[in-house]
Amino acid sequence: MNYTLHQLQVYLKIVETKSITKAAIELFLTQPAVSIQFKNFQGQFDIPLIEVVGKQVYITDFGNEIAEMAERIILEVYAINYKTLTYKGILSGRLKLAIVSTGKYIMPYFLSDFLQKHTSIELTMDVTNKSKVIDSLEKNEVDFGLVSVLPDDLNVEEEVLLxxxxxxxxxxxxxxxxxxxxxxxxxxxxxxxxxxxxxxxxxxxxxxxxxxxxxxxxxxxxxxxxxxxxxxxxxxxxxxxxxxxxxxxxxxxxxxxxxxxxxxxxAWRLIWRKGKKFSPVAQAFLNDIRENKTRILKNNFEWVNRF
Missing domain, CATH: 3.40.190.290 (D-Maltodextrin-Binding Protein; domain 2)
Structure with a gap:
């Protein structure tokens, strides 16, 4: 086996998007470049990773197992990088959010100063609907969700933002x-x-x-x-x-x-699974919101009170 980290990243994006074309767009690569990387990766296995029926890409059972291991490898690489920065006294890591679509008018104001202070943090923010936000929390795929209606069947804690x-x-x-x-x-x-x-x-x-x-x-x-x-x-x-x-x-x-x-x-609520063990980045973000919420609301959202 002689696969590269880049090949793993390309393959994971194909698995996520179920499309070589979409993977290329999200990775800012050309479609031929993604196809070549995938072909070289597939060439190291005797069992197909994907099946193409018509124009639709389907991930095989074997392909899904390889994707799970590839994701663990990538996460470990990130962990090495984050650990190095931590030893230098730099807060680093990934902050993962899932927010309802209207939340895009709110969340950037609570992220801006925090991310400017901690430039080594990588942000992943999925803008979707309430059902998918709750699903992401339930699967422990994100640190926080942003909703205006609390879920009925998921035990969560909350910080009211606005x-x-x-x-x-x-x-x-x-x-x-x-x-x-x-x-x-x-x-x-x-x-x-x-x-x-x-x-x-x-x-x-x-x-x-x-x-x-x-x-x-x-x-x-x-x-x-x-x-x-x-x-x-x-x-x-x-x-x-x-x-x-x-x-x-x-x-x-x-x-x-x-x-x-x-x-x-x-109310707009930042929510998380009850009992969730926060990463240093997630805890720092929550602390920052609690310390600066009043200022953020005053500077950006006082206009709401006119109606």
Whole structure:
């Protein structure tokens, strides 16, 4: 056997993406370069690592076992590098986060100063929906998750970062520009929903169910950004977190429509598995948030209180 660390990294990316093309894109390499590296790696085994059916890549059972061992090897290499830096008094390692899609408007502000102070830390942040965040925590794939709705069936601890206010929102051409309106407004307008598994969707549906409101669902979209663009285009209305529409509210492209019972309030929470043993990097990050949260909120999120 004469495989290289680069070959292991390329193979792991193929396993992760189930595609040589996607692996090439994520590794910033050309597709031929990835194909050559994989061919050289596969050439050291008599058993196929992958099978290609049509254009779809499938990982064989043997390939999955090799991937697990390859990942352990790569992690040990990282550990060597981190240990070296630790002996020099430099905080280093990986910080792994999974955050709900709307969290991308929040999390960078809690990461910026920390990562600037500790330049040897590598950040991995998966921006997804609530269901996948919880799944990543359950599988212990990440240090922290960021959600606005706590999971029902996972024992977690939390650090509240910021209040989450959700309002009914329409575009600048909306006929509803006075108010406040009664909840009967929802009988008149078409609503745009997030997908199943979204925390925003869960909060919105709970609001409708507890008040026994009949709502016309016009569209279902898979990200806060997609919902925002649909509302901007005049395709309907939605109950949205303020945090993701700051610019559009300031420019007047979107407007908050005051309705009795709104806003719905929850909170953005950094969560982790109860009893989780933190790495030095994860513990340092949590300590940094607790020490600097008040300053971060004052400098970046005071505008929320105007609504």
């Amino acid at each position: 209040e989450n206010h959700l309002y009914l929102v329409g575009n600048k051409k909306s006929d509803y520009n006075k108010g406040p309106y009664q909840r009967s407004i929802f009988n008149e307008i078409s609503m745009i929903y997030r997908e199943q598994g979204s925390g925003t969707r869960a909060v919105m549906e709970k609001f409708f169910e507890t008040r026994k409101l009949q709502v016309r669902k016009k569209l279902e979209l898979t990200s806060n950004e997609a919902v925002k663009q649909a509302v901007l285009a005049g395709l309907g209305y939605s109950i949205m977190p303020l945090i993701g529409i700051h610019t559009e509210l300031e420019t007047g492209e979107l407007r908050v429509i005051p309705v009795s019972g709104l806003p719905v309030k929850s």
